Amino acid sequence: MAKNITYKCPTCGGDLAWNANTKSFKCKYCEDEFTNEQLEALGENHIDEEKVEKHRELEGDKSQYRSTDGTENGDLVAYTCSHCGAEIITNRTTAATICVYCQNPVVMSEQVIGDFSPKYVIPFKVDKSKVMDAFKRFSKKPLTPKDFNPDNVVEKMQGVYVPFWLYSAKASGMISGEGTTQRSYRNGNNEYSETSYYNFTRSGSVTVDQVPVDASKKIEDDAMDSIEPYDYRDITEFSPSYLAGFLAERYDLNADQCYERAELRIKNTLKEELEKTAQYDSVNITSFNSEVEVKSKDYALLPAWLLYTKYEGKNYLFAMNGQTGKFIGNLPIDKIKLTVFTALGAIGGFLAGFAGYFMFM
Secondary structure, three states: OOOOEOOEOOOOOOEEEEEOOOOEEEEOOOOOEEOHHHHHHOOOOOOOHHHOOOOEEOOOOHHHOEOOOOOEOOOEEEEEOOOOOOEEEEEOOEEEEEOOOOOOEEEOHHHHOHHHOOOEEOOOOOOHHHHHHHHHHHHOOOOOOOOOOHHHHHHHOEEEEEEEEEEEEEEEEEEEEEEEEEEEEEEOOEEEEEEEEEEEEEEEEEEEEEEEEEOOOOOOHHHHHHOOOOOHHHOEEOOHHHHOOOEEEOOOOOHHHHHHHHHHHHHHHHHHHHHHOOOOOEEEEEEEEEEEEEEEEEEEEEEEEEEEEEEOOEEEEEEEEOOOOOEEEOOOOOHHHHHHHHHHHHHHHHHHHHHHHHHOO
16 A cells, blocks of 8 residues: 555546445546445555655745645645655645645545544535535525625535544533423403422433534634534444545544533533423523543544635635535625615615504504
């Protein structure tokens, strides 16, 4: 196996990449398809750790370099493309990329072995054509500036395997609070409302499996949280072949550094479940105590489509879950259109009120 991995078609020697539509590895030349099991049987997924190329530090001023993912002036290092021999400049945490010279997908073996070897991966299920269509539809908003052309930026959409820690744990705790119930009744011609007050305590435990926390400093936590959940029925043992044709990051936040966010999510889940048992009309929690026992912390790569773009100096992000298609994003707003839209809304409200005035004259 080459120092850095490129996957070649056993039939014609063309480039292989994961195809989200067919759920297989497809050759872009002869279009033959292969399963991961077939590649493993051919020895295509074995990494010889003795031959793994270590990254090379760049000398001098790094501002002259641009990485394969567009990062400038960042923490950049160099590798060698095992297909054409060109120098690949990329971020220190990059685990898979595309060679800008020969367009071959390259997996940085150094980033997927040892402590950086993921246990699990969820392969992409949404292909680029579908995510591009979704972005174009999303961009056609009434207040989007006319000169913001989604066709000019959509090609920058990147499929990225994002590093996550998955925490499985048991959480135990107790809540105390005040609950109220209300009832209304009539007595003769009089109607009454009665409120009853209760003090309550609830205790219990929950077991949670694979609570995800993204482990990359570069990728926005809020964006990753917003495109959840992932369906773990598709999770499988990691194989570097799944990375072919996509970008991938290895973690730069370890499991201990991510645990605080995981613990908060686990405790909130416990609190919500305990609160559900307090079946009152209204509930006010006055105290909550809990403890979390972590059963496992597993490293996984989960798929996302990401598009970072700029408009008039401001950054905008579109992110889609590469498995489910759930997406979030923000778009620039045309200030003139917004002013007109607001004015028309005010005029419409005035006219509706004016018409109502004459109806009651």
